[in-house]
Amino acid sequence: MGRRPGASVRLKLTLSYAGFLMVAGALLLAVVWVFLLRYVPEVIDAALPGAPGMPGMSIPDRADLQAAFVPKAAIALAVLLVLGLLGGWVLAGSMLAPLVRITNATRLAANGSLAHRIHLEGRQDEFRELADAFDTMLARIEAHDAEQRRFATNASHELRTPLAITRTLLEVARDDPNRDTGALLDRLQFVNTRATDLTEALLLLSRANRRSFTREHVDLSLAAEEATETLLPLAERHGVTIETSAELAPTSGSYVLLSQLTANLVHNAIVHNLPERGVVWVSTDVYSEAVVLTVENTGAKLSPQLVSTLTEPFQRGTGRVRSDHAGVGLGLAIVDSIVRAHDGTLTLTPRVGGGLRVSVRLRCERELGHG
DSSP, rough: OOOOOOOOOHHHHHHHHHHHHHHHHHHHHHHHHHHTTTTSOOOOEEEOOOOSSSSSSOOOOHHHHHHHHHHHHHHHHHHHHHHHHHHHHHHHHHHHHHHHHHHHHHHHHHHTTOOOOOOOSSSSSHHHHHHHHHHHHHHHHHHHHHHHHHHHHHHHHHHHHHHHHHHHHHHHHHHOOTSOOOOOOOOHHHHHHHHHHHHHHHHHHHHHHTOOSOOEEEEEEHHHHHHHHHHHHHHOOOTEEEEEEOOOEEEOOOOOOOHHHHHHHHHHHHHHOOOOHHHHHHHEOOOOOEEEEEEOOOOSOOOOOHHHTTTTTTTOTTTOOOTTOOOOOEEEEEEEHHHHHHHEEEEEEEOTTEEEEEEEEEEEEEEHHOO
C-alpha cells in the first residue's frame, strides 16, 4: 500500500519529550510566580527604615518583580526547550534502537533471507520479548521452507517416475508391435494406479497442512475399528494378525482426516511387518484431558535415528524398495500433518524386539461421551 511519508517515530518522541518538559517547566515557573505575588505589594512608595547606622532600603513592587523574573523565566524555558530536544533525541534513539534491528531483520526476511537472527542483548523487556518471538518465528519459517523445498523436490521426482515409465512402455510397444499387449496394459494400469495414489496423497497432505476442514465430534475408537475391518483382508494376505482394544475416545476434528490417519497407521503396520506371523496391536485410551490412539506392530529392528525420519515425505523404513502395497512414501507424513492440524502430538518409538510403536495424542472432548 502506498502511504504518504510522515514524521519518524524518533522525531515524534523527541517532540513529545521536549513538549512535556516545557509544560512541566512552565507550570513550575507559574507556581513560583504566583507564590511571589502573594508577598509583593503592587506599589510601594515609602522607604523602609534601615538599621542604626545604615541607610533606608526600598521594598520592590510587582513591576520590579516582573522586570526581574520574566526575562530569566524566558531564558530558563529556552534552556529547557534545547535540553528537551537534545535529550529527547538521544533518549528516543536509544529506546528505538532494538526496533530498528527488528525492522532490518524483517526486511531481510521479506527479501528471502531467513537465516538472519536478531539475538537482542540485555534484560527481559517488551523489545526483548518481541525480538525473541521474531527469532522463533524466523526459525520456524526457515524450517518449514526447507521442508517444503525437500517436499517439492521429492514430489517432482516421484511424479516424474511413473510418467517416465509410461513413456518407456509406450515407446517399447510402438517399436515392437508383436509385444504382448495384455502384459503392457497390466503394467500401464499398475503405473497409473501408483501415480493416481500419489496425486491423491499429495492433495490430502496439502489439505491437512491448510487446516481447511470443519471440526466435528469424532469417536477415535470407531475410526480405529473401521480401519482394522477395512484392512483385514490385506492383513490376512500378509499373514498378519490384528488385535484391537478400543475404548470410547471422544475428540473433535475432521472425521475424514482422522479416519485417513488411522487407516495409514494400520496399513503401515501391516505392510512393514514380519514376513510371517506378524502382529498388529491397535488400541485407544482415554485420559483426563487427552485421547490416545496407539498402533504397534512387530517387524524388523529400527534404529532411533531412522525412526526420527519416518515422518518426512517419501521416507520409507525399509528403503525405497517398492512392492504391491508399499505405498507412495507419504503415509506417516500425512499422519504427522493431520496430527499437527488437530493440535495433537505424534510419537514414534522403536520396539525392543523389532517393529514400531506409534502414538497419537489428541485433546479429549467429553461432550461426545455424554451425548
